[in-house]
Amino acid sequence: MNKKIVMTLLTGSIALALAACGSNTPDGTSQQAASQAQEQGGAAAPEPAANTYQQIFQDSVFLGDSITEGLSFHDVLDEKNVLAGAGKTAQFALDDIDELARRNSKQVFIQLGSDDILWPTDDPTTYSMNNYAKLIGLIKEKLPQARITLLTVTPVSEEALKKEPRYENIADYNKAVEELADKEQVEFTDLSPIFASGADLYDSDGIHFKPEFYVQMLELLKEQVK
Numbered sequence: 001m002n003k004k005i006v007m008t009l010l011t012g013s014i015a016l017a018l019a020a021c022g023s024n025t026p027d028g029t030s031q032q033a034a035s036q037a038q039e040q041g042g043a044a045a046p047e048p049a050a051n052t053y054q055q056i057f058q059d060s061v062f063l064g065d066s067i068t069e070g071l072s073f074h075d076v077l078d079e080k081n082v083l084a085g086a087g088k089t090a091q092f093a094l095d096d097i098d099e100l101a102r103r104n105s106k107q108v109f110i111q112l113g114s115d116d117i118l119w120p121t122d123d124p125t126t127y128s129m130n131n132y133a134k135l136i137g138l139i140k141e142k143l144p145q146a147r148i149t150l151l152t153v154t155p156v157s158e159e160a161l162k163k164e165p166r167y168e169n170i171a172d173y174n175k176a177v178e179e180l181a182d183k184e185q186v187e188f189t190d191l192s193p194i195f196a197s198g199a200d201l202y203d204s205d206g207i208h209f210k211p212e213f214y215v216q217m218l219e220l221l222k223e224q225v226k
Contacts, residue, residue: 053218057081060225061103063093064111067154067208074211076218081105089116090131094138101142107225108139108146113153113173114207118166125169125176132177136184149187149224150177154213155195157206187224191217 054077061083062068068084071077080103083096090112100108116128139148152174156167174190181188194216195201201213 053215053222054078054081056222056225057107057218059105060107060109061100061105062109062111063096063100064088064109064151065113065115067114068111070209070211071214071218074214076211076214084111087115088112089119090128090135093135094131097135097138097142100139104143106146107149108143109149109151109221110135111151111153113170113177117153117169117173118164124166125173128173129176129180132180133184136180136186147187147224148184149189149221150181151189152177152191154191154209157202160206189221189224191220194220 057077058081061081062071062077064084065088066084066086068088069082069086071084072079072082083100083103093110093112110132112132113128117124119127121127136148139146153170155170156164161167178188178190194213199212201209201216203209
């Protein structure tokens with residue numbers, strides 16, 4: 001049995017296992033649990049601010065995992081502008097290309113990595129970057145006029161880090177994302193300045209975020225779509 005067949009069977013087995021557990025993320029968190037964590041973050045963003053950002057980013061799509069999904073979950077952006085879900089990795093995002101192309105956006109923001117870091121392989125970052133590069137290539141092919149921006153993985157709280165030590169690799173993963181952006185000649189934005197104020201932006205799990213985080217993220221990104 002050659003390597004290609006073994007990898008195909010392994011990927012299929014992992015996908016089936018995740019589906020059987022209720023769309024689990026690689027760290028064992030179900031999609032329902034991720035949504036519940038976001039729901040505990042409080043009310044949606046103030047309506048005037050939300051409407052403003054919906055206008056600014058009307059020709060953009062945010063592609064990513066459950067962190068990115070919070071944009072539509074908290075009604076900061078419309079669902080048409082968000083293509084994301086719990087457990088999404090760079091590998092799984094390859095399946096979203098046709099839908100992304102159908103939306104025909106002018107700007108694609110990609111925020112992946114929170115689940116890639118937890119992927120059960122010897123070198124999760126390298127494995128993720130290989131798929132990330134494929135993803136960028138397909139977007140360039142399907143949407144040649146679209147501007148692509150890679151976003152960093154957001155940090156987790158100290159409590160979340162204690163529960164899952166693999167989040168210590170976030171900084172190294174973000175460095176790899178920056179290097180990938182340079183190699184593929186796409187844009188890169190570091191989201192870490194959002195956390196410099198020390199404001200409490202986390203939901204109860206210390207991984208997902210309250211609506212205020214997404215407002216600050218879009219404020220940081222809005223100059224890229226003008």
